[in-house]
Amino acid sequence: MSIETVNPFSMSKLGKYEEDDEDTVKKTFEGVNREQETWKKSIDDRIKFLKDEVIPRFKREKENLAKIMSSEMGKPITQSRAEIDKCIMMTEYFCKEGKNFLSDNVIETEASKSFVRFEPLGTVFLVMPWNFPLWQAMRAAIPAMVAGNGIVLKHASIVTGSAKKMEEIFDSPLFRVIKVSGSRALSAIKYSDGVSFTGSEMAGMAIASEAGKHIKKSVLELGGSDPFVVLDDANLEQTAKESTYARLQNNGQSCIASKRFIVSKKISENFFALMKENFEKVRLGDQLDDKTYIGPLSSASQAETVRKQIEQLNSLGKLQMFGEQHGNIIPPTIVQTEANYLDEVFGPVAIFKTFDTLEDAAKICNETGFGLGASVWGSVDQAEKVIPMIRSGMVFVNKVVASDPRLPFGGVGKSGYGRELSKFGILEFTNFRTVWIQERP
16 A cells, blocks of 8 residues: 655645555564664763754754655645754753753652662654644654653654655664554554554544553643633733734644634724734745745645534634635634534634633633643733633643643643653653662661
């Protein structure tokens, strides 16, 4: 069976790849397992490899990689370049802080010495999505590698070229890519020592079930329907500008994009007018044009899914679209409704709701099963009153929700479990070994 990649703007074919068979998958894991036995021995060697070899290669290949990423899944190329820069920064951060994060945790007991060691599990299987082809994979891979694990990556089929380019840049038997889909991806979990998955809720359930069947550690980063709460004392002009990036980043295809705009009734008309004004300014077009802000959705099937959701939302409220649909490009859209729409919309569509009290705002925030991130805009005093009432893994005040290497990333409920990034993320794929030492009597 072959995998084909396609430019979602021009619909031109980009590449064709043969899917790996079961024997190839098994041998890939076995190879990484062998190399990991040496890799795990020295954190200094691991950090040196990443600092002196991997980071310079990503810098040299930045433009080539950005073009492949954007061509395959429609991300504006300026955002692909920024994504690569962020991955480089994140790698530098874990090279700097890794030894500290992984140092023994000494605990005072009656023993002569007692402590917890953090040892790598072995080989971590990454099953990653197409929307951030580099960042999603790197933010899982780099902490795990610094901790001493090897990596096998199964990327979304539509970004196979991006995955192969990553493998080429790493140029290491500790970072390998397999080209599989469906049931073969699930069956590969048994060869790993842990699995990190980013993707849809349904696929996450299948991954978790298979990992549990084989007693493998799993971390799931699933979907989100993040609320963007605008309090009545918010700076409306600045908040409206921020709402543009919050919803439209990556063509609206981001798990942590703000998807539901929950606005105080006292200022809702003014804020809506400002939000519209900003959405109308966005430039649509070819993702390889530096001036483009919104390119095509990742595929024809993804565009069709979002169109159907727009039809559903149109029946639930008042819909305004700012621009013309063209091919797989869907223009910025705002839907004013008080209906509880439970599905995640993975495209540039904002659901606009209003509230009377902070308790009402929190209730709307929590009306879906997702709990990834949330942002609150207004005075700190007011924002801090609503934060404890919101069910989510992250809350940002007066800032768009973002992943930061210094802070744990992850959600609750249908948004998954476990954490990526920060000290908490690097420890996810380690064995917490308890060591008790007593002097001989």
